Amino acid sequence: MISRRLPTILPDMTFEESLEVTKIHSIAGILSAHTPLISQRPFRHPHHTISGISLVGGGKIPKPGEISLAHFGVLYFDELPEFNKNTLETLRGPLEDKEITISRVNASITYPCNFMFIASMNPCPCGYYGSKEKPCSCTPDQIKKYIGKISGPLLDRIDLHIEVSPVKFDNFDNSKNTTDSKTIKERVNSARKIQQERYKNIGIFSNSELTPKLIEKYCILDTESKKILNAAFSSLGLSARAYSRILKVARTIADLDNSENIKVHHLTEAIQYRSLDRKYWGN
């Protein structure tokens, strides 16, 4: 339910982006008669029985798959471990390259797939492993098998990991103020503007596109932060990819804070989003 709301806080698409999304949907033949031009960011949520071909695209003359239909939008997988393992692994390339080339006898076609990937899952078959409220009733083997469906490399390509606890009864009180999409969107927009301004001379638009060299230039840490990152790196057993992702996320948090440099609390928040996979996957 909450993931469905992500498009409401994403910046509006430009006309060129809309046109490209509309083109892909037009080719797939799923454009509705009422919306000649898609101006809302797409939100695709395929069921977990989806096959690899319908996810990445295919056919005699290849048609776009779900990942391309989610171009410039959001691709959401509910119940991640229920997906076929091979299907999940097909995402590895597209998540990095932002495009997919499908080769068949008749044609070899490249479709763009620059999407945001969101997934949700239970930590074990019964749903309570690691929970503070209820004991888990699964055997270690069951848990291992369940979360083992998600491979390390795929996990590594995901920037933020969070734990969601059940909603407390107090939270249902309507009088409490919760931030609405408009306010969050304004913050997101201003953070994106900062990024665009910073990268305007090097041809990229957001922190997620930073290359290792650019990370060195734009994600500068002070001595204390360096010490923390060093400690986290060895204690969490992070990979090189995870390391650069932490820095990118820290850079984004600093941008949201309208801060020019990455401060300690930005970095620690970013590390926290990275520690969950170590807790469950333990490597």
Added chain:
Amino acid sequence: MLSIIKSMSLLGLNGYLISVEVDVSAGIPCFEIVGLPDTSIKESKERVQTAIRNSNIQILSKKIIVNLAPANIRKEGSMFDLPMAVGVLIATKNIKNKQINNILENTIFIGELSLDGTLNKISGILPVCIEAKKMGIKQIVLPQENAKEASIISGLKILPVKTLQDVISYLNNDLEIKPEETSQNSSPDLINYDIDFSDVKGQENVKRAMEISAAGRTQLPFNRFSR
């Protein structure tokens, strides 16, 4: 007699020009389609012949050859029904217009035919229009249902038609088709989501993570404890 009609096909995200060449001659009556058509195109011949007959035009038994050039790329889809029908009608002199070559030079025909001559919606019209405009084509004749989608593109005359009969009348100068007006008005400020983050109670850490990923275009998964 030979007639050449311009149409478009799709390869990935881009459209490319297809010349539908129709030759009608004396000989053993047949209707052949060549130029690497797939099954959906081979079936066109039945739709084209029946749609023409149901538009009250009798075509005497002739040898009809249709070529889809360039002939080395495999084609699929039902969008060549209309150009084939128009080609047959011109080659059999059922459409008479002195300016016909001038019209054909600057026009793309695209659409699927029903047996009664009605034009059906096809997919992928937007990339076709973009490519047509790039090539300097002036107008495109397409099914009524596709007109809205095509109208995003400015600088291309979009002629929506309902039936094959309308196309015949138009080419015979008996009917004026009102071009679809271009509409670039679906500007982003019209977006109205009927869902909002304020509907979600609690879960502040999730909202925060979503905000960060939205700001940095990053990926995120989450675990949850619930059934």
